[in-house]
Amino acid sequence: MVVSTMAPERNASSMLSLSSSHGGRSSRGSTVTNYSQSEQAELDTIRQEKVVLLREIRGLKDEIANCDYIIERLDVDEDGRPNAERQVLATGKKKFNLDPKKGIEYLVEQKAIEHTPEDVAKFLFNNEGLVKTAIGDYLGELGFSQQVLEEFVRLHNFSNTDLVTALRTFLWSFRLPGEAQKIDRIMETFAKHYCVQNPDVFSSSDSCYVLSFSIIMLNTTLHNRAVKSSFRQSVDQFITMNRDSNGGQAFPREMLVAIYESIKNDQFKIPEDDGTDLVPTFENPDRQGWLSKQGGKYNVTGWKRRWFVLNDNVLYYFTSPTDKEPKGLIPLENVKLDDIEVKEKNRHCFELLPLTNEVVKACKMGKDGKLVTGRHTNYIISADTAAEKEEWMRSIRSCTCENPYMGMLRERKKKAQRFYHSSVQ
Incomplete structure (x- = not known):
């Protein structure tokens, strides 16, 4: 029996009319029997339609359950994409957050994205769960990343x-x-x-x-x-x-x-x-090795042995060489390096001091596992030997820079002025 989609609405209206004129059911729930012959026939039709609709609903539920079973067996998402693709994408995101280049290479190898600037830019622009710091580092690289950067910027209106x-x-x-x-x-x-x-x-x-x-x-x-x-x-x-x-x-x-x-x-x-996403990888660090650290002029907790890594103008320190997450990091911008002496024997020390601010710009890992801003007025670091101290100081000095952005800004202003003068001549 084919049921019109308008029938329930029409019949419900009729029932309201019947209930209003005849009182429907009594307060005891007994069925009203004083319907006219035509009204009784219409009521019987409604009941038959209800039975048919309930049967169709049960059939639809069975079909939905069967579809769910097939989806699980085929391992397919609701939108028709195999779960394998979703897993590849999730793995690619994790790899990207750890090492952007390797993450992109993995996604290209798995055919999740195409190796074109347009497709990589869309991946960076549209996907949630990517570490924003990793995106910035990747976009700032030379080579293929520059083409991706241009496409990424074009996605903004x-x-x-x-x-x-x-x-x-x-x-x-x-x-x-x-x-x-x-x-x-x-x-x-x-x-x-x-x-x-x-x-x-x-x-x-x-x-x-x-x-x-x-x-x-x-x-x-x-x-x-x-x-x-x-x-x-x-x-x-x-x-x-x-x-x-x-x-x-x-x-x-x-x-x-x-x-x-x-x-x-x-x-x-x-x-x-999230600080838990910061897992730096160092393939060719400028220098690495054991040093002892004493943070702040008023630090009374003594020396702490740490594994230091100097990479990309940042000094990282870890509890051990096998740690994936640093205990802290010190960007070597606007800092100066001094050779100092301390009273303890067998200490070969140097000191990192702020060049302009009251504190050294640095971060450390908090108890909750997230990076927080450090408040050290200085960092006193000790090497095991005088020779190691000299080597570390030489390496750190080669990475320190004084206000690099101001020089870059001055050069850009000069370029803009040259452009103006050449255009008016």
Whole structure:
């Protein structure tokens, strides 16, 4: 029997009418029998339709159960994708978080993605569960990663968007790496893309780059707790800093004031990665070995033996060489290195001190397994021999740099000014 989809609605309406006119069931639940012959016939039809519908519902339940069984046997997701593909993707994400290049190689080998800049960029842009720091490090590399970076940036739509909003969106999709050269490549690509989509805002992409970098630095000086209030940038200082950044021309004052107020009132939301995802891999470290560490001038807990690894301008230290996660890390930017003597015998020491701030910019692993900002005013480190101390100091000095971004910013300003002068001649 074929049941019309409108029948239940129509018959339910009829039943309400019958119930209203005849009282339906009595308070004792006895069936009303004073229906007319036509009403009784309609009631019988409704009951028959109910039986048929219940039978069809039971049949549908059986079919659903059978489909679930087949899905489990075929190991297929609800959207038709085999679970094997999902497992490959999950494994690829984990490998990427540990080593971005190896993760991409694995996914390409497993045919989960194609080895094209477009496909890799979409993988980085669309997939959840990727460590934002790993994405930033990969995008900042040379070679194939540069092509991926260009495609990754193109996936962002900045048309008719002010620069601050565009930066907020862009910097949320990954985490800027710590290496100056990588930041330079990423921000240069961003500036070019922004100028393509907003051609009438800047005189050149270099001008966009300079102002973008100034905004990032402004965000740091206004909201970083390590920066003294006396060193926080004022609106006039921000305007002066960017006075001639637009290819030798001045940006409108009201534009710079609006940018300053926007950053002051709402700092950039920087994506935070879970510290448990930080598993550094060192294939060719600059130097590694045992040292003893005494953190802070007022540290009274004595010396702690640690396995140190110097890699990519960062000094990591572990409890043992087999540990996957560091106990802490010290970026070698804006620090100075001193040769010192201590009272203890057989201690061959050197000291890391902050160059500008009150504390050394560093991180350490908290009790909950996540990285937290360190508060050391210095790091005193001891080698086993005088020769080892000299070798470590030589290696660390070769990795330390004084404000690398300021030099990079000065060069970019000069380039923007040269572009302006050549265009007006």
